Amino acid sequence: MTTRSWWGWGNVEDAVTPEERRALVERVRAVLPDADLTFHEPPDPATLDLPSSRIQPSEIYSTDPVDRLAHARGQAYRDVTRNLAGDIGPLPDAVARPRTEQDVVDVLDWCGSNDVAVIPFGGGTSVVGGVEPRDLDRVVTMDLQHLDQVLEVDPASRAARIQAGVLGPSLEAQLKPHGLTLRHFPQSFEFSTLGGWLATRAGGHYATLYTHVDDLTESLRVVTPQGISESRRLPGSGAGPSPDRLFLGSEGTLGVITEAWMRLQEPPVHRAGASVRFASWERAVEATRLIAQSGLHPANCRLLDPAEAFLNAGSPSSVLVLAFESADHPVDAKLARALELCGDGEVVEGAAQQWRKSFLRMPYQRDAMAQHAMITETFETACTWDRFAELHAAVTEAATKALREVCGIGIVTCRFTHVYPDGPAPYYGIYAPGRWGSLTAQWDEIKAAVSEALIASGGTITHHHAVGRDHMPWYTRQRPDVFGAALSGAKAALDPQGLLNPGVLTTRPT
Amino acid sequence: MTTRSWWGWGNVEDAVTPEERRALVERVRAVLPDADLTFHEPPDPATLDLPSSRIQPSEIYSTDPVDRLAHARGQAYRDVTRNLAGDIGPLPDAVARPRTEQDVVDVLDWCGSNDVAVIPFGGGTSVVGGVEPRDLDRVVTMDLQHLDQVLEVDPASRAARIQAGVLGPSLEAQLKPHGLTLRHFPQSFEFSTLGGWLATRAGGHYATLYTHVDDLTESLRVVTPQGISESRRLPGSGAGPSPDRLFLGSEGTLGVITEAWMRLQEPPVHRAGASVRFASWERAVEATRLIAQSGLHPANCRLLDPAEAFLNAGSPSSVLVLAFESADHPVDAKLARALELCGDGEVVEGAAQQWRKSFLRMPYQRDAMAQHAMITETFETACTWDRFAELHAAVTEAATKALREVCGIGIVTCRFTHVYPDGPAPYYGIYAPGRWGSLTAQWDEIKAAVSEALIASGGTITHHHAVGRDHMPWYTRQRPDVFGAALSGAKAALDPQGLLNPGVLTTRPT
Incomplete structure (x- = not known):
């Protein structure tokens, strides 16, 4: 059993050892003899003044303060430093953990009826403020961790239908008996989910050709406030703009990805x-x-x-x-x-x-x-x-x-x-x-x-770290305004109340 | 010099020879001895009762009846058979031939002010009714044939900025001195344009990997009624849903593609x-x-x-x-x-x-x-x-x-x-x-x-022939309704009057 760190990367048990730490510090001191390298412990969450929840949801919602704290930020350096400093910002009012797709629908319905924003949450490894309830009124964070199964494998087409909340290692473990692998190994692999990869157009294992998870995606199933969108499983199509390419990279603003058919590989020999x-x-x-x-x-x-x-x-x-x-x-x-x-x-x-x-x-x-x-x-x-x-x-x-x-x-x-x-x-x-x-x-x-x-200089503000809230000032300059208007039009159609991950990609309709 | 056929495929000069025709007929007769294979000449367009134009535009618009006739249909079998039968349906009221991007803007403005629909037209080789002014009131067909230049070549990145109205052979001829090629060779290559390929997600030369022109696209410039959208030239990006992927396959319903940066190859040796x-x-x-x-x-x-x-x-x-x-x-x-x-x-x-x-x-x-x-x-x-x-x-x-x-x-x-x-x-x-x-x-x-x-049976209604008007009944069944709503939302944002290629992909807002 391992314990996720509440303030920083990964598992507590896998953190740097004292010896590894000493070596790192020595290496830095050799280069920066004057740096103040004093060690600082993270605060005890029990001593932090955590704001209480402003909502009263049902049993699939947790309002436990430390649980909410662990869902309040991603894994950017600025997330870690704020945590270490005990600088606690807004927390989600509750963490919903749907066990079925119907639960996802119900959470969206409940939030819609109660005018509560929803932040979809996979592994919480965003490095761009993608899961942070910043400048929002009331918020439910929807943690998809229980939707973690490979549901179906098609060996002839080398594809599988997979729930979005599955973490990298579990996904690969479930595929292994079929002799297949997704081979999508971002640095966050151990702690990030399929749904997170899809929602952020994650970069993976391959340095060329299949660079983003987009290229491995055969079809998507997405729960939106206006209903469920499920694209056909197709190896290729020319029937209008690609439905999947609109949801890929939508960062939880257009809907909650619950399942995907993914293209698989045989392991290399x-x-x-x-x-x-x-x-x-x-x-x-x-x-x-x-x-x-x-x-x-x-x-x-x-x-x-x-x-x-x-x-x-x-x-x-x-x-x-x-x-x-x-x-x-x-x-x-x-x-x-x-x-x-x-x-x-x-x-x-x-x-x-x-x-x-x-x-x-x-x-x-x-x-x-x-x-x-x-x-x-x-x-x-x-x-x-x-x-x-x-x-x-x-x-x-x-x-x-x-x-x-x-x-x-x-x-x-x-x-x-x-x-x-x-x-x-x-x-x-x-x-x-x-x-x-x-x-x-x-x-x-x-x-x-x-x-x-x-x-x-003509670059993109992100090749595979996504936009989130942190990149918005530059994303809005990079993105053609006219495309921004189209995206807002699509969002208004699917999420007219602006419930889904407000502040990311588009601005809330006024 | 060659002459485009008004009623059927390609150049009049390249039509089947009498000898080729005899051989074809003989081959068919061998299999179908009872078929009535009587030969029928196409009608003389001068004898057809062509409807007159209902609009009074400026000099970049042609209202010549035969010109309008030659822009009234694509190259599907049903287009050819209707033409051969002298069964002439609605014609565009005028054919606009912009010489500059500003002309494109002006045509959209004029059409917007006068509530006239616009059908963007590349080579006119649609086989799905994509350029046909069916069930519309007043229509201008915008023929981009004069926007036919390779404007800029970047040999280091192997990419070129190319105007959308260029035909396949001219595109390749302009790239050749640079030692580069797009290698996109659909069957329609000789008579179709870059813009047409992009708007319809055309399938090209490569049987695997770079199957659609989508994969060869680095950035797009699109004139919409709400302004010009120009995406950054990027080899890859993860900044939100891809802007280009929304316009690829939009079949002239979201805007008029005027330029694209395309990824090129060196010719194979x-x-x-x-x-x-x-x-x-x-x-x-x-x-x-x-x-x-x-x-x-x-x-x-x-x-x-x-x-x-x-x-x-x-x-x-x-x-x-x-x-x-x-x-x-x-x-x-x-x-x-x-x-x-x-x-x-x-x-x-x-x-x-x-x-x-x-x-x-x-x-x-x-x-x-x-x-x-x-x-x-x-x-x-x-x-x-x-x-x-x-x-x-x-x-x-x-x-x-x-x-x-x-x-x-x-x-x-x-x-x-x-x-x-x-x-x-x-x-x-x-x-x-x-x-x-x-x-x-x-x-x-x-x-x-x-x-x-x-x-x-779970197929797509089209892998690379596009949707147009002919595929709409099946496209609307194949496409997730929720995605359809998103696309309509995007269209309402970019084309609130519903001027652009009405009847294709989305239904006109009421």
Whole structure:
């Protein structure tokens, strides 16, 4: 049995060990000898002055304060720092845990009749304020954890009908006896749900081709205040705009996804991988572009800049981690060709393994370091290749300038999480010494600066972290206004009372 | 110089030759000795009683009757048979030919001020009544033929900004000096436009992976009555529901697509292909499924049933036409593996070449045979693999029964145009002797019967022919009602007067 942390990432039992913590602190101290790395314990929730519930619902609703506290925020750095500081904002008035789809309908009905907002909640790993009841009157958070079953498997089409509340590991465990896998492994895999992935267009395992969960989606079933929408299971269709593509990325604002038919894979049996070190970042980017445009479709094609590689893969050079996989045929020739495209890049050992190990520990380490007043957070984007050099320079400059102003010093790292024929999805890391008591405000200032740079340079405010409430100021600038009007029109049709996740994607109708 | 046919497919100069016609008629007579194959000339448009225009627009509008006649219908069999019979329905009151995007804005403004409907028109090759001014009061058809330029090429990202009115061949000719190609080759390639492909989610060259033009789209620029929507050029994004996916497949009902950034390819230099004959249709379908699920991604993977193969590829067995291509690396190993997956299928020569030749002549031959009162038309769908056998049996039975009742006799053929890991896109052909004077009604009866079977069997009413007016009765059954309400909400927001292509996808607001 494990216990979810109320204030930070994952399971209490999996948090960093004292030894791991000591090593992290030592590593930071080596770089930042003057930083105040005093350790801070999280507050005891029992000592916090938690607001009481303003509603009186039925038995599938919990109004327990600590339960509500654990559903009040996601897993962004700013969520963790506010929790650590005992800075408790609004809580949902109740947590509803539907056991059936009819319960979902009933919760929406009850909330509609009582003018109570509804925030759909999967694993609660939003890093953009997607599940936070900010600036709302009365709110029910609908936790779908009991809708966690694989209901049906179609081996011929390699697809399964799956309830939206299932967590990654349980989903894979239920598919395994059928010899099938979804192979959608976001960093949050252990603590996020299928419905959350679908609602936020999550990025997954594949660095190319099937980059978002969108591509693995065959059909969706969505409960809205105006009824249930269920699309046909179709491998492809040209019958009007795709119904699924409207709900994918709708972040709980148009309805509650309860089920999906997902496209599955057989587990790979053929694999080939290598890590390649480059003499310069520019050469590394160019090789990555060639591979992205080659049609080789590596499953992994993760480029680490020297700082990222130094911190997480043991090498102070630009390193490209490549991997090919197939359930059907050998992939060695693909790797060989990709290595040819790397030109004078040099194959190195061990980087991929070390990267993978670091990758899964990162969220725990981020939280541990937040306890030492370190600012450790990420942001991400995507842009076309022709714009990348300029965007990267502008973002790096904006981040460095903000770090200097806010923290005095800091490190900016970059990696590509996904690559496309027409551009990369760069992912940035920030490491800086913060000031205990001001961490949230400090991060918010840095985040605003880099978001401005992203939007000004032609990037997207998010490639796979979603919009939530935190990205709204930049999302509304990025999104065509006319499309915004269309989306509001669709929302007004499905959710005329504006009950569903208000403040996200569209503004509440007045 | 070539002349577009006013009544049927393509260029007058490319119509079937007398010799080709004789051969076709002889072939039909061999199978249907009793059919009345009398030849019928199309009427002279000058002798038709064409309704006069009801509007008085400015100089970019043509009110010439024959020009309006040539914009009154698409290229479905029922369009051709009505034209041949001199059965002229409503014409647009004028044909507007904007020369700039501002002209597009002005036409929408003028039509809005004068309560005149607008039908956007690309190449006019709709086979679903998508451009027909049916049951409307006053209508301007907006022909985008002058917006035909490739405006900008980004070689690093392999993308180009292209005006929507460009025809396939001109698009490729303008890209060629840059060493790039869109490689979107629908059967209508020569006479259809980029904007038409985007508005209808056209199916293209690739049998797997990039099956629809959707996948090649980087961003869209759309003029709506509420302003211009331009999405960012992004290789991928997770910022809310995709703006482009709402306009892709909107069939001119939400706005007029004026430009798009499209993802391009380098032309392939490595190719490998083979045709494989199978002992049974079931074995052929199974092999095709395995290839579709292998991750080999053939560019062509077209399965012909024995009747289709007999008519168009010279072999009376199920034949799978396979082709691999790459601009980067050899593809022989992929073909070899695909052939392994074909089990005891037998490689045959010549089928692919003959198929390709037939493919391009089909529309011309269909029209030639319509002049001899033959009913020759196609319909298409997609479904998951687990449902295919049942769907195929139901559709074949419905078609055969309808042909018996309507025509006494007839042939039903099937091919797969595109295949996905989770299902095929079957494409059916109908060949039957009709009755001159009743061809349209006869076809409509057959079409209704097969459409009922498709929808009842879990298929889509269209994989890549779009919805238009002809598919509306089945589209509204296939589409989730709740999604229909969302789409109507989006349309009400962008086109509150309901000016744009009324009768398609959504019903006019009352």
